[in-house]
Amino acid sequence: MSANKESWGSRVGLILAMAGNAVGLGNFLRFPVQAVQNGGGAFIIPYLVCFLVMGIPLLWIEWSMGRFGGRFGNHSTPYILDTMGKHRLWKYIGVFGIWTNIAVAAYYCYIESWTLSYVVHSVLGTFNGMDQEGVAAFFNTYVSIGESTLGIPLEAVVFYVICLLLNTWILSQGLAGGVERVAKVGMPLLILFGMFLAYKGFTITAGEDGAINDSSVGLNYLWTPDYTQLWSPTVWLAAAGQIFFTLSVGMGTIHCYASYVRSKDDIALNAMSAGWMNEFVEVVLGASILIPISIGYLGIDRVTELVQSGGLGLAFKTLPFLFTQWGEVLGAVAGVMWFGLLFFAGITSSLAMGTPWMGFLQDEFNWKRKSAAWSFGLIVLVLGMPTVLFFHYGVFDEYDYWAGTVSLVVFALFESILFAWVFGIDKGWREIMSGSDIKVPGIYKFIIKFVTPLLLLFVFIGALITPKGNDWGAALSGNWELDDSSIIKKLMNTSLHRQIAEATDPAVLEHLQETLFFVNASRILLVAVFLSIAALVYMAYKKRVREGKI
């Protein structure tokens, strides 16, 4: 009999935990950058369309798959998928739902530890008196495991371990006593901090506290629509990708959380509530902080240059400097709020990543909750240390690309096909509607069966064979040269090989060759972890056969 006796404390707690799972660093760092790079205000149109035809259907699919699997005592994707499809291979597809979480947690907890560390540094006033280059240099030193301003040797490693211990301890307290309790505190605080910073983002005045622009300049930059971009497949792919990553679909965490919901209880309204809560944090709060504040102090040209390297750089290398412009006290408060909200966004997601592995061990091998939680912490520590120690050698990026990007699309594509075509849309629809507190529009039956899988296929193929420079016009007219960012070229390390061939400085060449080694080693490690989990799934299958469960 399974040792898994978990339960949610309350419905609101479940929704906050689900919203916390979805709300992550990407809401504040990825969304505004994507919007700026893909048509400004016009980006919101494909973004919301993708939310309606891909995001919401996937939320319903995952909630109902989880609740269906939970009815048979399954709380992780291998055997949730196994209950829905007769073919034995489905449980191995379900391995993605554990593997992704372990691999993503390994590097995600590292970013989370930066936020924790930056909260401490904001309180201590580390950034006071630094110029922007000084703040950027501080970050680079920090991730190089170099000097420590706190006097702690290997400061980045120490914060990473603290962060992991915190995650593991909370997980060991269970769903209601740990995960839900953190969500009930973390989500309201996150929204409160976000509203304060959004207020600051809306009220910057040129000439005050060193600002060179009013808020309206940044808001114009972000929201002015360029409708010509709506005809670009790249913009639609970016919108679909953003919806995908912001909702944490294709990971297996939603299945796991929903597997503790009984059949007669609602999932349709719960999914909508959690999904729209995530959208509020992303579109309303996320859009009102990073870009308006950065442009207020740095100007459009500088921010345009900075967004090319993504939101992480702006968040950690730029904002701490900008906050110091507001004076020592308000700067420290803003720093604590900004990194505090990123920390809460991060921890509510990383906690979710631990639950599928724990559910699997509890269901299949009768592990106790605490042992399962600590085993998760240990595996993440081992898998995560290379991302900490070899950050500058591309290990972090490899984990993010394969586990945090490609794997999600692949798994979501499989699960949408399983739900709509193998399990059957009629049975699937009954699952969605069972116990529902809202009437789901009938059009979604068609969308779930046809539109969502096709859109996912479109996203996957778009990533697999991305044309050079994202020029789909040239590609479709016959000149289809692959971009270095396509999955195929990534797999072949084309960009890295080119850089090695072009390098003339021996130090740069050596660094690139070491990067190539670590990139390949990371992939081998990730494949090894996937195969190990698949082997455990096979052992669980044999155990079930021995016990007469199959």
Next chain:
Amino acid sequence: MNTSALVIMLVTMFMVTGLTVYFFYRVLNAPPKPEPDSYLDNDDEPGRQPMA
């Protein structure tokens, strides 16, 4: 702000905020299901225990 940016920003923000509040309100006001349900918080309420 220019008009087109202001319009699209306000429409988006009000729509997203409105729908978030609406669905959360629906959750808070949904009639509770009889016990045993999925949640621990109301397990001690005598009126919601399963029928013998």
